[in-house]
Amino acid sequence: MRTTALTSGRAKPIVTRAPKRNDDRVILHFDYDCFYASVFENANPTLKGLPLGVKQKSILATCNYAARARGVKKLMLISEAQKICPDIVIISGEDLTPFRDASKKLWSVLRSHSWNGRVERLGLDEVFLDVTDVIAYNAELLNRNALQDSFFQLSRQDPEKGFSFDATRFFGCVHPSVEAKNVSILLDEPLYVRLLLASHLAGYLRHKLEEDFGYTSSGGISTNKVLAKLAGSVNKPKNQTALLGLRDADIQNFVDGHKLRQIPGIGSRMAQLIQDYVLSEDTTGDSHDLEIGAKVTVQDVRQHPDMSADLLERILDRPGAERGSGDKVWNLLHGVDTSEVKEASDVPTQISIENTYMSKPLNTPGEITRELHALATSLVRRMRIDLTATDEIDPSDPASQSGQQQRWIAYPKTLRLSTRCRPKPNSTPSNSTAESFSRNSRSQPLPSFVLNLRDESIEAIAEKLASEVLLPIFRRLNPERQGWNLALINICVTNMVMVADPNENGNGGGRDISRMFRTQKDKLREWTVYDPTHIQESPASTHTVHPEENADKAEEGEWDEDVGVIENPTVSSDPDADTWEDEEESQRCHLCGHAIPLFAMPAHERFHSIGD
DNA sequence: TTGGACGAG
DNA sequence: ATTTCTCGTCCAA
DSSP, rough: OEEEEEEESSSSSSSSOOOOEEEEEEEEEEEEETTTHHHHHHHHHGGGTSEEEEEEETTTEEEOHHTTTOOTTTOBHHHHHHHTTOOOOEOOOOOOHHHHHHHHHHHHHHHHOOSSOOOOOETTTTTEEOOOOHHHHHHHHHOOOOOOGGGSSOOOTTSSHHHHEEETTTTTTTEOOOGGGGGHHHHOOOHHHHHHHHHHHHHHHHHHHHHHHHHEEEEESSSSSSHHHHTTTTSSSSOOEOOOOOOOHHHHHHHHTTGGGGSTTHHHHHHHHHHHHHHHSSSSSSOSSSSSSOSBBBHHHHHHHOOOHHHHHHHHEEEEEEOHHHHHHHHHHOOOOOOOOOOOOOOOEEEEEEOOOOOBBOSHHHHHHHHHHHHHHHHHHHHHHEEEEEEOOOOOOOOSSSSSEEEEEEEEEEEEEEEEEEEOOSSSSGGTGGGGOOOOEEEEEEOGGGGGGSSSSSHHHHHHHHIIIIIHHHHHHSSSSSSSOOEEEEEEEEEEEOOOOOOOHHHSSSTTOSOOHHHHHHHTTTOOOOHHHHHHHHSSSSOOOOOHHHHHHHHOOOOOSSEEEEEOOTTTOGGGTTHHHHHHHOEOOOOTEEEEEGGGGHHHHHSSSSSS
């Protein structure tokens, strides 16, 4: 993993060894075929077979394979696509809602087959699964005397749950290809067996996504994320590839064949720096690029004189550079990737909404206000979709008017506004990534009225958010009186705080809605502000502050910033909770249901934050 | 914590 | 009519 340095009286490494791969894991990668287009095809099957393009502003975000067969490409101008393919069907994909919904649906299926909860989404159309445990279990079960009639168990509890498969062959493609006659010998190789089993699991899941929802996908099967993803690209669409790494050379040859820029984790910036270095003594000063980092292969870089992790670190070292990127890239060039598949989480770390105004930049305060308002509306809507849950309420609960209650499962503490001014019609074309491309932003705490779920409409909240909060931030960000030439506005909420799940606290226990995903519970528990059992075990060790107590202190103008332990914010059946109920100037906290006087709300909400 | 750079699709 | 709409991580200040 680490490059070794043979030092002979000198400080610098003289020999750099290739990092060693770790084949302990089994990782699957799924990539839904032309996802945006598929969403529309599935919503409207008459579109299937027609050339279809999904547009955002003036470009094609993506297109289906019928369109690609006619020469249409991703990111093409609409006008260009229509010239090539006049009968192409164009649908607007500027609203991402349908894609988000479909993505979540497919993701939840994959997630339900995970035993360890490691199910990571990358964008809307890719998913990594760490299935090491599932594969290990099935490898033990494999009966080598009846390989053709094998059964893959998807559950440890229910041995009936699973599927039949033929273990004498791989599902889908393998790379590099292997002779059929070798198969029985290779069954003594544990890695081979695990990849074989994984290919059938991947095949089963891809089949299920297609059968149940109509989405075809491409799959990659390997021992880490970067290799799984690269493997998945070998046979697209509607197919999969298991990357056999029985010999180190098989992996190295596979990775070596890629252009630098094709390696996930090496972006345009790094690719440019590395390529420039590798080509520097080479000729012509001709460094103008059609595709950045597309001139040079992994092999070219690896075999360049004196190339090493340390040298890469120096090549990539610039102000603000990530430390350790030399090692990271060196590893990637050898197919080594130690990064874990992240655990599934229901809560995003940020939600942002943006719009671009390229052809018609914004200049007047009126335009700005209108756009801020539109964006604020979408943002509040998104916050409610992604950050709240709806519980069925026990009718004996005095707080319940209807049979349902919406509550935040997490809420953001920070609001940010970003803008970008229009790239000036400037003279230096090399400037295309520099100034014209950058965003500026200002942020501040998110005001609590945005979290009001009860007595203000989304519209009212958005209105207030735009005029009373976003507009002032905008003025801070853009002090000029006018002439901004705004090409982009983005508003973002971030800095999420998890809220305890009422269904999780032991008390009463009546409505423990059985959860689909155990791992989600575990994840949540980690964030639970209050755990009754824990408090009982060590009652005296920390100072417990009750919300009412603090409301009193706040009224007197006292506030203790350093609150240690927080009273359970989820107990809404507490008889004392209604203390403020009939006061005119009070409202219920949207996080815990306690009635809190308005003046104390900001303070009260700080209770729900974790850590301080 | 804030604001920006860069990575991903 | 060269850039869509996001989401996540990391770094310096």
